[in-house]
Amino acid sequence: MHSLLAKIENQLSQLTEAEKKIGKFIIDNAKLVPNMTTKDLSKKTGVSEASVVRFCKSIGIRSFKSFKLELVKDLTLSETDITDFSILQKKDSPYELFHKVTYVNKHAVESTLSSLDKNELNKAVESIKTAKKIIFFGVGGSATAAFDGHYKFTRLGFHSVMAHDFHYLITLIPHLSKGDIFIAISMSGKTKDVLELAQFAKKSGATLIAITNIDKSPLYKEADIRLCTPNVEQDFRIGTIASRMTQLNIIDTLYLSVFNSIGENLVNLYHKARKEAVRLRR
Known part of the structure; x- marks a missing residue:
């Protein structure tokens, strides 16, 4: 009960x-x-x-x-699988679903406190701080977190890339070298496109950071640094909801951690960007 x-x-x-x-x-x-x-x-x-x-x-x-x-x-929280197909039998109202989505997302983010290893997080932050290039890659729902990471680290002044085009990244990855970062994002850790590019980036000398479920998946085993998300959704589902929130939570943590370290040198640049954005408002 x-x-x-x-x-x-x-x-x-x-x-x-x-x-x-x-x-x-x-x-x-x-x-x-x-x-x-x-x-x-x-x-x-x-x-x-x-x-x-x-x-x-x-x-x-x-x-x-x-x-x-x-x-x-x-x-x-007793029915956290709101993204499985059984939702069709429940016929919840939009407001009931709003409550369920809210609490499931909250529960998923809080569960990350148990799945994420403190030492792995510290290693990821230290590696990113000294990187010259960072590539973010994820497909499907994980692409949302990849784009958000790319956007945030661009703001920090990093040469950051996110692309959906597999072949474009194949041409870019050979330019990575030791100290550069490839951040692979996959809930299952089994997505072929993500695995292929992750392995290629690692061969090129880049540090491979995986944001993936805590299960010991192929991506988990391949990664140099593992930022693990909890198992909050089934692999076959109607859409990515709670799992995306766990990925974005980790991206936000990486961004704030790096900003906390180098932010003093960037404040004037943030003000410049803000001033220009305000000027362009209609």
Whole structure:
């Protein structure tokens, strides 16, 4: 049973008769409650709206609105595979899906705290700081994180490249040398295009940094530095959602870590870019 529902069940004996009615209804109909008002719940349970508010306070939650948010969170985290095809059977409303997406993404990002190794992260930051060239590459949903990394490190003054064209990168990779970086991004770590370019970059002398799931995939084994994301989605899914958030979280961490080290030398350049951007506004 979900943690909030378990808490309610454990505290039933300590509640008033009216509050017990509310608690039992919620345990039996948990998925209905997030769409209910205090008036709806009071009618269903035959108690007053004030009793609903008192029930929430009795279990340590200040309002019914906060209670519903906590309940949605618990229900969602028990069904984190919102990108699998079973979603077709659930027929959630857009607002229910909004809540589920929000909490699944939040859970995915928080799970990265367990999957990412501190020492590997430090090695990645130190390697990037001294690089002359950085290539980011990912396909499908991972291309979003690759482009974001390219954009952010361009702002830091690095010669940064991201391209979708496999053959273009084949012509570029031989120009990499020791100290340069190839950042390969793949949830599964098994995508052939990503693996082929990663291996080619490594042969050219570049340091291979992989942003990939914690499973010991071919990309994981090939990488010099592994920035691992948690397993938050199935390989066959309707779209990349939570896994993309974990990748972007790592990209943001790399960017801020490098900026924190060299940013003092870039502040004037950031101001120049900002001034020009403001001038061009209509």
